[in-house]
Amino acid sequence: MKVERKPLPLVCPNPVILVTTQDKKKNRANIITLTLVGGICWNPPIIGIGIGVNQYSKGLVEHFKEFVVNIPSAEMIKDVEFCGLVSGREIDKFANTGFTPVSSTKVKPPMIKECLMNLECKVIKSIPLGSNILFLGEVVCLHVDESILDNKGGINLEEANPIMFNLTNSYWRIGGKIAAYGFSQSKESLID
């Protein structure tokens, strides 16, 4: 039995990521926790992030037109939530979490060392939408920790151990593999 609920931008599940930006005036980097995010285009590879119009990070992305998407793991949940609940206007989040900034290859904002994946992005478009601005970022460099790569070059999501949000009241972890891509066209079993 289905019921109607207040509309939400629920893609079930919504990933939880950390976006790093650079503040030129303060000469320090910031971290923001986001769940309004999605891969949008294969070629060029583009990720969209929705940042609140009043958030500190919004101006920082607009200034440098660059950001880094860092994928946190479940064991980082306390620091992940901290970065989503306090503002970088007042607090240096790198100094107040276990996160360490390391230089990116192609963009100014740093990557978070402890995150097992980092995607350096350059903004190609920004679209004001209401409470949030959509920044479309082309992924110009992807860093992956070798420990989460499977023998076919894919990401072992269980090893990556990412965080998801239900947009209401709880954070969730990844479970096991369901099937190999293309299983329905091959003689492989459903679970590989």
Place this chain on the structure above:
Amino acid sequence: MKVERKPLPLVCPNPVILVTTQDKKKNRANIITLTLVGGICWNPPIIGIGIGVNQYSKGLVEHFKEFVVNIPSAEMIKDVEFCGLVSGREIDKFANTGFTPVSSTKVKPPMIKECLMNLECKVIKSIPLGSNILFLGEVVCLHVDESILDNKGGINLEEANPIMFNLTNSYWRIGGKIAAYGFSQSKESLID
């Protein structure tokens, strides 16, 4: 030890959804499996979907400027993959899967009855990006099966049992709850 990989629009994990559209000429509905998708804006609630420029569904979304996001469960994986590997130009996907169309409330494309969540969307903007077109859809009606609602009105993701993709070679399921939102500010334990 991190290595550089070919850039991908990887938000880790990327959700797997089914988008339904309406074909006026064929007088039937279509289903497409997508993983380039994300919630983008809270207010109004907006979801972005990236559809390949040569895909049949692209024209259908452009025509009616409406679509429905249906959230499949892991046990539907065979039909989910089928809808991603064949084209609706030739095949009636509702007739060839276990999916049943039911009328939406506010848009023309039908919802998939078997999916436990359906989000009716109206296109507010479309942005060509290369291999994909980004359609931004305002969620005008959200249907949720009561069986996946927790006692606080949130989605129990384990009950929803959604599908995720690693963008390379495998589909994954959701795991357990990590923590309640706001746990770091309250006296609740990490795992509620």
